Amino acid sequence: MTTPPALSVLDLVPVRTGQTSAQAVAASLALAQRADALGYRRYWFAEHHNMPAVASTTPPVLVAAAASRTSRIRVGSGGVMLPNHAPLVVAEQFAALEAIAPGRIDLGIGRAPGSDPVITQLLRRSGTTSEVDRFGDHIRDILAIMSATGATVRLVSAPGHPADSTYDIRATPAASGTPEVWLLGSSDYSAQLAAAFGLPYVFANHFSGEGLERALELYRTQFQPSAELAAPLTFLTANAVAAPTVAEAEERMLPQARMMARLRGGRPLVALETVEQAAAAEASDHLAAPLIDALHHRWFVGTGASVRTDLAAFAARHGVAEVMISPVAAARDDEPMDAATARIQTLELLAP
Numbered sequence: 001m002t003t004p005p006a007l008s009v010l011d012l013v014p015v016r017t018g019q020t021s022a023q024a025v026a027a028s029l030a031l032a033q034r035a036d037a038l039g040y041r042r043y044w045f046a047e048h049h050n051m052p053a054v055a056s057t058t059p060p061v062l063v064a065a066a067a068s069r070t071s072r073i074r075v076g077s078g079g080v081m082l083p084n085h086a087p088l089v090v091a092e093q094f095a096a097l098e099a100i101a102p103g104r105i106d107l108g109i110g111r112a113p114g115s116d117p118v119i120t121q122l123l124r125r126s127g128t129t130s131e132v133d134r135f136g137d138h139i140r141d142i143l144a145i146m147s148a149t150g151a152t153v154r155l156v157s158a159p160g161h162p163a164d165s166t167y168d169i170r171a172t173p174a175a176s177g178t179p180e181v182w183l184l185g186s187s188d189y190s191a192q193l194a195a196a197f198g199l200p201y202v203f204a205n206h207f208s209g210e211g212l213e214r215a216l217e218l219y220r221t222q223f224q225p226s227a228e229l230a231a232p233l234t235f236l237t238a239n240a241v242a243a244p245t246v247a248e249a250e251e252r253m254l255p256q257a258r259m260m261a262r263l264r265g266g267r268p269l270v271a272l273e274t275v276e277q278a279a280a281a282e283a284s285d286h287l288a289a290p291l292i293d294a295l296h297h298r299w300f301v302g303t304g305a306s307v308r309t310d311l312a313a314f315a316a317r318h319g320v321a322e323v324m325i326s327p328v329a330a331a332r333d334d335e336p337m338d339a340a341t342a343r344i345q346t347l348e349l350l351a352p
Helices: 022-039 059-069 088-099 117-123 133-145 188-197 212-222 248-267 273-287 291-300 302-317 341-350
Strands: 007-011 044-047 074-081 105-110 151-155 166-167 180-185 201-203 234-240 301-304 322-327
Touching: 007 022, 022 044, 022 059, 022 273, 022 341, 044 105, 059 074, 059 088, 059 105, 059 322, 074 088, 074 180, 074 201, 088 105, 088 133, 088 341, 105 133, 133 188, 180 188, 188 201, 188 212, 201 212, 212 234, 212 302, 234 291, 234 302, 234 341, 248 273, 248 291, 248 301, 301 302, 302 341, 322 341
Parallel strands: 007 044, 007 322, 044 074, 074 105, 105 180, 180 201, 201 234, 234 301, 234 322
Antiparallel strands: 151 166
């Protein structure tokens, strides 16, 4: 019998038609509380920018809010897109979060921009963000700055300091613990970097799925033990919709499938459709039709029992003991704007 994997949650804070940002955030925070009560292992917030259907622009803020409303579950970023931010700022934010919720904070770090080129340029306009080609160096900097001992830099010249002197940097004055740092990605590069640094690694299977087997092989075969981790540690992400019937799960899946079709086809993005809106639109424009079969092979859609079975087989096939689901079940027109009714249903039906 296949051992069920531990389950975690990835949240993009979806925004449906007619919903305000405040309502979307309230719905996600209620979902985090429910995941905590149901026994899920982690709850991570993604970083995306300038997308009408996604409100998870600032993971540290959302992590703080979720940490204050939960008591057991680990909370974190899935992930902070490091090229958009100065490494010192990231280290300070997550060291502060560790002080707020000791032993419960994860810092998932990615290398992608999380948006389009215009937004990327605006995010980096201040000149304080992280150069993409120094991604590895900045990971190392963050680890050192968040540690209890901090980091030491050598100054060539700085106002008020003699040349060739040293300067100590700490994310917080007296750290008693550090966040767990994970590298995220969907490429060979991220897998190899995580292996070289001896850090845990997450493959973003919910987004693409292409190259999964190769990335895991590279990570596991090239892994170098470190002070943070003695052996390879990884889990996978996956989109999931669970409902009392397969028919309902299919209906709840369609709005997100249509959103994926918009992204892949370069169409204008809109707020996430409701179940009824998606069904009516799909009947005339067939936007998601070319994608549906492919998504069914990669997403986990069905009853609670069937999705649990499929997730266990997926985890066993790839040798992981944890799967982080992105519950992409959409709302119906008559469901409350400030509640994640369908996503809560998915978590309840799949609960460990």
